[in-house]
Amino acid sequence: MERVIVAMQDPDMGVKMRNQRLLITVIPHAMTGNDVIEWLIQKYNITEEEARHLGGLLVQYGYIYPLRDPRSLLLRSDDSPYRFQTPYFWTSSRWPASELDYAIYLAKKNIRKQGELVDYEKENYSILHKRINHTWDFVVMQAREQLRASKQRRKADRIVLECQEQAYWLINKPCVNMPLYYHYTTTIQLRYYYYTTIIHRRALGRNRVKSSICLESFMKYSEQYLHHDPIMSGCLPSNPWISDDTAHWTINTDMVGTPTRLRVERWSFSFMELLNDSMGRREFMIYLEKEFSAENLCFWVACEDLRHGESSKIILKVEEVYKNFLAPGAARWVNIDSKTMERTLEGIKRPHRFIMDDAQMHIYFLMKKDSYPRYLKSELYKNMLAKAIVPQETKKSVFPFMRRQRHSSPSPAMVTQATEDDGKAKGAGPTGTSSTTNSQI
Amino acid sequence: MDGVLLSKLKNQIKKDSECKTMLDALNKVTACYRHLVIALGSTSDSQNLREELKKTRKKAQELAVANRNKLTELLKDKTTSKDDRAEYERLWVLFTSSMELLEVDMKRSLEIGQEFPLKVPTRHLIQTGMTGSTTTVAARAMSVQNMKYDADSNIDTADLKELQAEITQVGQMMEEMEMKVQVAPWAVEAKQEAGAELKSTLSVGNSSVGVISICEEDARSCPGDENCCVCIPNGTDSPYSPLL
Numbered sequence A: 001m002e003r004v005i006v007a008m009q010d011p012d013m014g015v016k017m018r019n020q021r022l023l024i025t026v027i028p029h030a031m032t033g034n035d036v037i038e039w040l041i042q043k044y045n046i047t048e049e050e051a052r053h054l055g056g057l058l059v060q061y062g063y064i065y066p067l068r069d070p071r072s073l074l075l076r077s078d079d080s081p082y083r084f085q086t087p088y089f090w091t092s093s094r095w096p097a098s099e100l101d102y103a104i105y106l107a108k109k110n111i112r113k114q115g116e117l118v119d120y121e122k123e124n125y126s127i128l129h130k131r132i133n134h135t136w137d138f139v140v141m142q143a144r145e146q147l148r149a150s151k152q153r154r155k156a157d158r159i160v161l162e163c164q165e166q167a168y169w170l171i172n173k174p175c176v177n178m179p180l181y182y183h184y185t186t187t188i189q190l191r192y193y194y195y196t197t198i199i200h201r202r203a204l205g206r207n208r209v210k211s212s213i214c215l216e217s218f219m220k221y222s223e224q225y226l227h228h229d230p231i232m233s234g235c236l237p238s239n240p241w242i243s244d245d246t247a248h249w250t251i252n253t254d255m256v257g258t259p260t261r262l263r264v265e266r267w268s269f270s271f272m273e274l275l276n277d278s279m280g281r282r283e284f285m286i287y288l289e290k291e292f293s294a295e296n297l298c299f300w301v302a303c304e305d306l307r308h309g310e311s312s313k314i315i316l317k318v319e320e321v322y323k324n325f326l327a328p329g330a331a332r333w334v335n336i337d338s339k340t341m342e343r344t345l346e347g348i349k350r351p352h353r354f355i356m357d358d359a360q361m362h363i364y365f366l367m368k369k370d371s372y373p374r375y376l377k378s379e380l381y382k383n384m385l386a387k388a389i390v391p392q393e394t395k396k397s398v399f400p401f402m403r404r405q406r407h408s409s410p411s412p413a414m415v416t417q418a419t420e421d422d423g424k425a426k427g428a429g430p431t432g433t434s435s436t437t438n439s440q441i
Numbered sequence B: 001m002d003g004v005l006l007s008k009l010k011n012q013i014k015k016d017s018e019c020k021t022m023l024d025a026l027n028k029v030t031a032c033y034r035h036l037v038i039a040l041g042s043t044s045d046s047q048n049l050r051e052e053l054k055k056t057r058k059k060a061q062e063l064a065v066a067n068r069n070k071l072t073e074l075l076k077d078k079t080t081s082k083d084d085r086a087e088y089e090r091l092w093v094l095f096t097s098s099m100e101l102l103e104v105d106m107k108r109s110l111e112i113g114q115e116f117p118l119k120v121p122t123r124h125l126i127q128t129g130m131t132g133s134t135t136t137v138a139a140r141a142m143s144v145q146n147m148k149y150d151a152d153s154n155i156d157t158a159d160l161k162e163l164q165a166e167i168t169q170v171g172q173m174m175e176e177m178e179m180k181v182q183v184a185p186w187a188v189e190a191k192q193e194a195g196a197e198l199k200s201t202l203s204v205g206n207s208s209v210g211v212i213s214i215c216e217e218d219a220r221s222c223p224g225d226e227n228c229c230v231c232i233p234n235g236t237d238s239p240y241s242p243l244l
Helices: A002-008 A034-043 A050-060 A099-112 A119-131 A132-149 A155-172 A184-206 A211-228 A261-267 A271-276 A278-291 A294-310 A311-326 A338-348 A357-377 A379-387 A413-423 A430-438 B004-040 B047-076 B082-115 B136-143 B155-181 B216-221
Strands: A018-023 A025-032 A063-065 A082-086
Touching: A002 A034, A002 A050, A018 A082, A025 A034, A025 A063, A025 B004, A034 A050, A050 A063, A063 A155, A099 A119, A099 A132, A099 A155, A132 A155, A132 B004, A132 B082, A211 A261, A261 A271, A261 A278, A261 A379, A271 A278, A271 A357, A278 A294, A278 A357, A278 A379, A294 A311, A294 A357, A311 A338, A338 A357, A338 B082, A357 A379, B004 B047, B004 B082, B004 B136, B047 B082, B047 B136, B047 B155, B082 B155
Parallel strands: none
Antiparallel strands: A018 A025, A025 A082, A063 A082
């Protein structure tokens, strides 16, 4: 629209300008509604109806304002006078009308009209007076100064100024009843404060542990894992990075036949350790099947899959989980308390990634408190521990002058293949017996 | 003893009134600056207007810095009484409101200035009906009798870069102010009640700027008719006159 307006200004091709005569004062740059419509028709080669519509928009958005009957924002196709609005007062979403400015305008009008404001203006005035009361002195000060400044102009210009302002506020006055048009910087400030408050509240609500307590548990953790840390306690048979012997990796693969002792020991440290190790999980599953509570672990695994899986499959997975584990009479029905079950069933109506979290947590704790300790005491576990291997440490090279062969170690991805090769590796012990013996379940 | 107290009081009053005068001045310049920005892009626009904008703006910034320093000094002083502190907070709110208006007007003048360059073969300034010059407004802002114009002819483009830098400066200053000075603006109570502007009292402080005859001419003329689009100074003009 702004381009149209600018095009209208062209001295040769623009809209025909006339003078507005107010008894004594003559103000230039007025035009009739008809002029505008004619010009639009000619310039853009459109029909009269379109031109009227376009012209009407120009008035509604405040680029042109009527000089007669200013409250009626229509473009009349007769000789009603109109004038262009100054760029400062063009409606723009970048510069929304602020309450402060509106208040200043009302104060100015109040002064000019000696208190004779229109009804809705009086209302707005008192609402604003309450709402931005803290800056009301400023409103009064500015109103007075702005009026004094405009007194410096000559009369014709002053009249135009007043018309312009009035036209602007007729269109743009902020809806004072609903706090939509806040003073824009106030909005930014408010938002900033709002979010900072949220952040701080959250921080306040966090659980805090005394450092004496958490340091103790940190100590315990360090002690427990000391022997499992390859840097602190060295790794057996030898550190692949130093000796170029990949035995360490081979014997610690996911589904190796015989796990190392350290690995099996770790399963007893925490339930999560057991679950995170795929072999551990498999062993645990075997145990649960014996106890006829394998559905718990299956459920947990299915929920993990849901949480970490593809978004597109979420709805499908939720349905399956429901069918297999939660529906009454399901094949692998899990025992969840009624409240959680209710909530989950409600949530299933609007499935999302985390809908099973509550139920999953319930089952997790069930397993952790019940099945897990029993597993650790079970024969199955003890056998595993007994069977576990402890690789021998490689003997260091006897010949100090022998140069180590430098070749790139095969990547762990190829370790399963290299299992065969490592039969030749120094002192790698029972690697040869690895993948062939134990049956994979 | 008395002498010391007396001189302290005198000092205090002097500080206060300095503060208020400076705030008045800033307020005046803000109003004038807005007035000038309104004329940008219209047929009142000209080389001179651009120069006036530049000068007024610089003056506003000087005043802003001076005000800020003074007020922060007053607010940082822990020995002020509660009443005094409340008063300083009120002044602070007046100051920040002024700065907010200034900042917005500066940004708008940048935008409009860019849209309406003066040194083009065909100017497309909007014909708003305003044709007079704004030199008296600027003179009022600068507190001089007559404005002197000495800018280069490419001021409309050259000034814009400076303007951009100044806008950033002002923004930074305001952020700094907010962080450093602990004033809760919503806790401030205005001294003026609703409708206070109708009385002829003047500025925020104790300086009187003479009697304002703001719109005495306007007072009687408005026929109270809602359709009257403008309050015309000498009552006899009617806006419903035919166009020539």
